[in-house]
Amino acid sequence: MVADKAKVPTVERVLLGTMPSHIWVGAHEEAKKQVVSIIKQQACAKGECNRCTVCKSIEQQQYYAALWLYPEARYTLDQFDPVFKKLSFGLDEGEQFFIVIQKADSLSQSCANSLLKVLEEPPPGYYFLLTAARLDDLLPTIRSRCMIHTISHGVSSVAHQDLFDFLTTIKGYNPAAFSQQLYQSNIIERETMELADALLSFWMKQYKKGITRDAPDRTAQAEKVIAILKGASKKLPMPGSSKLFLRDLYLQIKGL
Ligand SMILES: [Zn+2]
Structure with a gap:
């Protein structure tokens, strides 16, 4: 099947996954x-060409x-006036x-409090991208509203990298090994959502690479x-069903 290049921008919009607020933790x-x-x-328009005026201006x-x-x-409350003005x-x-x-x-407690609602559910199209040196220094109220990306050695990763590897191209088809890893992981719903988002981001990049390198397969x-x-992101796991959700996802992806 030959990919339709005109479709790329629409698909790219889901790169940040289902969550509007993200935090990158690292230097x-x-x-x-x-x-x-x-x-x-x-x-x-080209994904990240590093040459166009958009890339330069970013x-x-x-x-x-x-x-x-x-x-x-420290942040002061009035620093966020332009944010709320923009969001309106x-x-x-x-x-x-x-x-x-x-x-x-x-962020002070009062700054954080003023942001909680918009971090949780900003108006459509708005994304909050945060950075922090250490996860422990973040207020729990902020942390719980963001998808957390940990950076180590310049590479951004999510929790449960082991499961991520199984669900990407890195490991071959081995449902028994995946089940065992899943059983040991104690993964919870929130982490499952983060994992699904990270997978979406990974496969979006694969998709783009396929197009730029003209590799239709x-x-x-x-x-x-x-x-x-x-499809899976529309029926995210109910409490207690993360493992079932991921096992189903594994079988679907690897069954292709
Ligand atoms: Zn560019």
Whole structure:
């Protein structure tokens, strides 16, 4: 099957998965690099060409659809006035806007409180991209509303990397080994959602690579997995059913 190039932008919009708020945990420059990269992947017509004016403007924090915040020492409430002003405007369908809160571990309790509602459920098209040096320094109320990406050695990863590896191309078909890993993992619903989001992001990249390298097999496979993941994201696990959900996902993906 030959991929239809015109379809790419629509599919790319799900790169950030089902959650609107994300946090990258790691050294400041590394975390910032990840945020710049994710905005490029969402906004650049070629995915992340690093050459076009959009990519350049994102690098320079001049991109019109991104608002970058940085704390003086600690964040003050009035620093968020532009955020709430911006959020009061609805976006057009398909339009995106990114609010970057750097060093989110410098949010005071009152700043954090003012953000809880919008982090949980911003108006359509808005994304919150946060960075922090250490997970432990983040307020639990912030942490629980964001998908957490941990950066180590410049690579962003999620919890339960072992299960992630099984569900990507890294490991071959072995349902028994997967079940065993699953049984040992004690994975909870929230982590299952994060894992599903991380998988979606991984397969989106595979899809894009397939297109740019003109590898139709790869593109077609990625397209099928993306369809499975999108279907699964509509019926995310009920409490206590994470393992069943993931086992089903494994069989669907590996059964392709
Ligand atoms: Zn570009």
